[in-house]
Amino acid sequence: MSQVPRVYGSERDDSECGPQPGRDYRELTGGPLDGQLLDVSGWTEEEITTGAxxxxxxxxxxxxxxxxxxxxxxRPGGPWVWEGDVP
Incomplete structure (x- = not known):
């Protein structure tokens, strides 16, 4: 059985820690947040193409x-990749 990915910023024990209908997400790949989803709903195109x-x-x-x-x-609209850590 596959596990529902957790949305970045949600608590592990939160009953609604998975993706919600009507929201726009990007999967995070690599690094410390690998496998989580980032909710980019309401972000501008510039913010989405810049990363975070x-x-x-x-x-x-x-x-x-x-x-x-x-x-x-x-891969527009695809996963976001880890570029490294910053202080």
């Missing part, structure tokens, strides 16, 4: 560090 620095407790810089994720231009 996401806070993670498992950064190379310790808790509160950020992981850089960005889209792959060869």
């Amino acid at each position: 620095y996401l806070i993670t407790p498992h950064s190379a810089f310790g808790p509160g560090g950020r992981a850089s994720y960005a889209p792959t231009f060869s």
Whole structure:
């Protein structure tokens, strides 16, 4: 049985930690947030093509560090890949 991916920012024990209907998500691949979904609903096209620095407790810089994720231009609308950790 496959597990429903968790949405970035939700708590593991939250009953609604999975994707919700009517929302737009990008899968995060690689790095400390691998397999989670990022809700990009309401983001501008520029924000979506830029990517994001996401806070993670498992950064190379310790808790509160950020992981850089960005889209792959060869797969628009596809997963965002980990580019590395930033303080």
